[in-house]
Amino acid sequence: xxxxxxxxxxxxxxxxxxxxxxxxxxxxxxxxxxxxxxxxxxxxxxxxxxxxxxxxxxxxxxxxxxxxxxxxxxxxxxxxxxxxxxxxxxxxxxxxxxxxxxxxxxxxxxxxxxxxxxxxxxxxxxxxxxxxxxxxxxxxxxxxxxxxxxxx
Numbered sequence: 001x002x003x004x005x006x007x008x009x010x011x012x013x014x015x016x017x018x019x020x021x022x023x024x025x026x027x028x029x030x031x032x033x034x035x036x037x038x039x040x041x042x043x044x045x046x047x048x049x050x051x052x053x054x055x056x057x058x059x060x061x062x063x064x065x066x067x068x069x070x071x072x073x074x075x076x077x078x079x080x081x082x083x084x085x086x087x088x089x090x091x092x093x094x095x096x097x098x099x100x101x102x103x104x105x106x107x108x109x110x111x112x113x114x115x116x117x118x119x120x121x122x123x124x125x126x127x128x129x130x131x132x133x134x135x136x137x138x139x140x141x142x143x144x145x146x147x148x149x150x151x152x
Contacts, residue, residue: 002122002134004110012146016122016138021131025139032143038132045139053077055143057136065136077140081133088140096145100129100137108134110141118145 007013007024016023027034033047036057043059053069070076070087077088084102091097091109100108107129113119120141122134129137 002124002131002138004120004122004138006118012142014138014142016135018131023131023135025135025142027142027146032146036132036135036139038135043132043136045136053143055140057139059132065133067136067140077144079137079140081136083128083133086137088137098141100134102126102128108137110138 002016002018002021004014004016007015012027014025016025021039023036023038025034025036031047032053032055033045035045036043041059043057043064046056046058048054048056053067055067057064057066065079065081067077067079067088070078076090079086079088086107087101089099089101091099096112098110099106100110105126107126108122108124110120110122113121120138122138124134
């Protein structure tokens with residue numbers, strides 16, 4: 001299990017904690033890019049394509065994963081990574097509960113701690129999903145949550 005908590009009360013930056021890993025997700029205020037620092041190693045998240053949505057995670061100048069909106073409406077991202085193609089699929093209309101899916105197999109689920117909370121947890125059910133990739137996938141989930149708030 002990976003615990004996900006906002007860095008501060010009104011912040012969209014998140015701290016992720018697992019048994020042997022830590023990450024900090026940092027968003028730029030005006031754009032959907034920033035950085036993820038995983039166990040002290042910083043990766044850059046670059047946004048390309050504006051509202052069309054395309055993101056790249058780079059670590060040490062090497063592209064680790066890319067993602068794009070698969071549809072105009074939530075609930076789906078398509079992700080390319082070292083373990084192949086993945087999808088992020090919403091389990092509810094609100095998009096707050098999601099699954100990380102690879103070849104129609106659930107790798108992990110994300111669920112908020114309770115109805116009004118931005119705290120969440122990632123339950124990894126397949127160890128092929130490693131912590132750095134789970135962190136990037138959660139980054140994308142937070143992007144969708146932020147868009148939901150901004151669009152109100």
